[in-house]
Amino acid sequence: MKKLSARRRHPLAAVVVLLFALAVTGGLYAAFAPADTAKADDTAAQSLAIEEGKKLYSVGCASCHGTGGQGTTDGPSLVGVGASAVDFQVGTGRMPLQQQGAQAPKKKAIYDQAEIDQLAAYIASLGAGPSVPSKDQYSPDGADIAKGGELFRTNCAQCHNFTGKGGALSNGKFAPSLEDVNPKHIYEAMQTGPQNMPSFPDTTMSEKNKKDIIAYLDTVNSSKSQSPGGLELGGLGPVSEGLFAWIFGLGALIVVAIWVAARTAKAKKS
Amino acid sequence: MSSQDIPEEHLPSAQGDTHTSAVTKPAGDPFADPGLPPHEHRVQDIDERAAKRSERAVAFLFLLSMVATVGFIASYVSIPVDKNIYVFPIGHISALNFSLGLTLGVALFCIGAGAVHWARTLMSDVEVADERHAIAAEPEVKAKVLADFAAGAEESAFGRRKLIRNTMFGALALVPLSGVVLLRDLGPLPGTKLRKTAWSEGKMLINQNTNQPLRPEDIQVGSLTFAMPEGLKEEDHDFQKEIAKAALMIVRLRPENIKDKKELDWSADGIVAFSKICTHVGCPISLYEQQTHHVLCPCHQSTFDLSDGGRVIFGPAGHALPQLRIKVNDKGYLEAMGDFAEPVGPAFWERG
Known part of the structure; x- marks a missing residue:
């Protein structure tokens, strides 16, 4: 450092600084310019x-939600529900709805992820709403x-049980x-x-809170979660457990009692 | 069985008078006690080798019980609490829970099974008849007891020494008072505890998820938020007691969807705050359906309409859900304008 500052008045110092500045500018340009073209592509x-999504929407959704997503008597307005809502409803197969009823059940998804993304892009273009979360937002890690x-x-x-x-x-x-x-869903x-x-928006339940909840569910309620109690009987609480104990526990005791009493200990079987 | 199944000769018409002549008068009393059937022996009574085998079987069961008990203690000592194993019909289970249950079950079952086997094969099974006796005592015994009692009463001077008799009556009458005084421990009377909660004027609504005061713009239509009063901390000694009364659910409705005028007046820009405690027996209710604005209680299915002043629309609850009057303060936070106007939770005798 001392060597460098000693030569700062060297006749070639200005040239060196200029070359350095040019290299930095060029490097920065090289780093950012491709990003710009990619953005344009994006x-x-x-x-x-959005175009593709609109086509899919007119075929699959418009009969209930209206031609412009404004909603009809058969389906709510989709303006402002956001890409996230589309990704959930269509991604879990709840939409398109099979028939009107108390609520839309989960079923096999009809659209593939690319089509869902297109539909989501179209719905998101109708009004601002929550966007599809990224992997690090919902991943239970950490x-x-x-x-x-x-x-x-x-x-x-x-509602969802403990x-x-x-x-x-x-x-x-x-x-x-x-x-x-x-x-993600x-x-x-x-x-x-x-x-x-009801919704739990980020304003009342932070992103961190949501991540914690997903991690909890991943621990207690997934195919790899382990139950120290063994047979869960549906995890519904005292009703199923009580019923099991009364029917199978007491039933086994009755069977044993009948078996003991039905066999005579006499030498001469009558 | 129809009459076709009966052979001809057994029909009453075919039997004719042979029936009456065939009846012979039984000798003696037809209803006399037939006595016990002859005693039948068991293999073990006749064959000493079989008896030995039974003895060994019983001893084996008792020994098995001992081994299982030792196994119980051994599993308790050696198996770590967080170890999981896979057992075929049950699935994944804690190794400790499983082995404790299995060994204790075997230990108890083998004692019972051994005892039953012992009683059935080795203990004497000869029938024993024991005649009943009249319940009433002999007249002379009765007379003697009564005479003894009268003599005792006379000797105790119970009738003569009235001071003793009266003070004894007094002592006996006072003793139960100790029990009555102990009932005081059921008190003291709750006073205003059933009518007051931790809410009071100017207390901000604190989000239970983030512990931050809530702003009206945080709460969207269709969302559900739980709040506690400012100043209440989860570490507090009386947190559970206070939150049990003060628990609050906050939803936002479009003002045009609010049917009840008072509810609209008590809301802040359509944000309404209702008690989370069911007015039937006090279960926490927050099964909120955002499209119907109904809140369902999981205990007895009482249903309240949050767009109509918390009115009961179904179920056994007797009162509408109490609403907390809120406003936006000058710092832009939601705050309570007082306590609930009526007692939260289930009704009580003096509720009025």
Whole structure:
């Protein structure tokens, strides 16, 4: 450093500084220019996706939600629901709806992910709404599972049961089981509040909170989660457990008692 | 069975008078006690080798029980609490839970099975008849007891020494008072505890997820938020007691969807705050359906309409859900304008 500052008045110093500055400028340009062209590509791809999405929408959705997503008596308005809602509803197969009913059940998804993205792009272009979360937003890695459990019991357990087994609501509606639901879909459901589920927007339940909840569900209610109690009997609580004990526990005792009494100990069998 | 199945000769018409002549008068009393059937022996009573085998079987069951008990203690000591194993019909289960249950079950079952086998094969099974006796005592025994009682009463001077008798009556009458005084521990009377909650004027609504005060713009139409009063901390000694009464759910409705005028007046820009405690027996209710604005109680299916003043539309609840009057303060946060106007939770005798 001392050597460098000693030569700062050298006749060639200005040339060196100038060369250095040019190299930095060139390097920065090289680093950022391709990004700009990519962005331009993105915009083009985006408008293409909206075009494609609009076509898919007119065929599959418009009969209930209206030609411009304004809603009809058969389906709610989609203006402002955001890409996230589309990704959830179509991605879990809930939409398109098979028939009107108490609520749309989960079924096999009809559109593939590329088509869903196009539909989502079109709906998102109708009005601002929550966008599809990125992987690091919903991935359960590095989240606080205990806090997630606390949040789940405060916000979700009333309908979805303490370990996400689901439960009944009024007039045929129900809170579905959360077992092995894609973390992305859980995140989107909290964000958008599908059907009768209330939403839990980022303003009242932060992104970190949502991540914690997903991590909790991943621990207690997924195909790889382990139950120390063994046979869960549906995890529904005392009703199924009591019924099991009364029928199979007591039943086994009765069978043993009958078996003991039915066999005579006499030498001469009568 | 129809009459076709009966052979001809057994029909009453075919039997004719042979029937009456065939009846012979039984000798003696036809209803006399036939007595016990002859005693039948068991293999073990006749064959000493079989008896030995039974003895060994019983001893084996008892020994098995001992081994299982030792196994119980061994599993308790050696198996770590978080170890999981796969057991075929049950699935994944904690190794400790499984082995404790299995060994204790075997230990208890083998004692029972051994005892039953012992009683059935080795203990004497000879029938024993024991005649009943009249319940009433002999007249002379009765007379003696009564005479003894009268003599005792006379000797105790119970009738003569009235001071003793009266003070004894007094002592006996007062003793139960101790029990009555203990009932005081059921108190003290709740006072205003059933009518007051932790909410009061100027307390901000704190989001239970983030512990931050809520702003009206945080709460969107269709969302559900739970709030607690400012100043209440989860670490507080009385947190559970206070939140059990103060728990609040906050939803936002479009003002044109609010049917009840008072509810609209008590809301802040369509944000309404209702007690989370069911007015039937006090279960926490927050099964909120955002399209119908109904809240369902999971315990007895009471349903409340949050767009109509928390009115009961179904179920056993007797009162509408209490609403908390809120406003936006000058710093832009939601705050309570007082406590709930009526007691939250289930009705009680003096509720009025």
